[in-house]
Amino acid sequence: MAKLGKRTTAAREAFAGKADVTVAEAVALVKDNAKAKFDETIEISVNLGVDPRHADQMVRGTVALPNGTGKTMRVAVFARGDKADEAKAAGADIVGAEDLMEVVQGGKIEFDRCIATPDMMPIVGRLGKVLGPRNLMPNPKIGTVTMDVKEAVEAAKGGEVQFKVEKAGVVHAGVGKASFTAKQLEENILSFVGAVQKAKPSGSKGSYMKKVCLSSTMGPGVTIAVDSATGN
Structure with a gap:
């Protein structure tokens, strides 16, 4: 069995019994x-009592x-003409x-969010097997198939998070960085959990x-009381 490093051992001791x-x-x-040498992402995972194999139990949205x-969110936009220009002006990284x-x-695939105007969906639809598994497929329900390209790009660049329940009934997302203040992280967590609740x-x-459950990229996780996370 591999010997645990001092940082890992200390972290496990700190989390013990919590x-x-x-x-x-x-x-x-x-x-x-x-305490990694990079700014770790603070990650949240929420276990839900749903079976996403059933359409009426699917959970997805944005917050x-x-x-x-x-x-830094890299955004790709499928658009032509004026809408392509609008996407570029709004800060899209890739347009075509x-x-x-x-x-x-x-x-x-050098982007983290994919947006498309409705007329582009026949083209984008051919990419379902590539974009779908990566949760990048544009969808009107979460605002990534839209004529308001400017708003969609700015939302993605401004910290909007998409979430979608996985097969095991879990929703997860990054809600900030370790360098954030405690208050910033707490506000982000409550906003994310609130969106999943809605x-x-x-x-x-x-x-x-x-x-x-809350964790950092390289650290252990700790469970949060559901009542505290939902504000009840």
């Missing part, structure tokens, strides 16, 4: 133990975190149509939000 703590306690614990994510489709089909599907029965 569970179902408040949001503030979780933030303090995770921040204090995020604009009040303090952003601390991550058939030419962009060919680049993506070739396996070159996205509760009609088919969800019984307990919806089962567990909330």
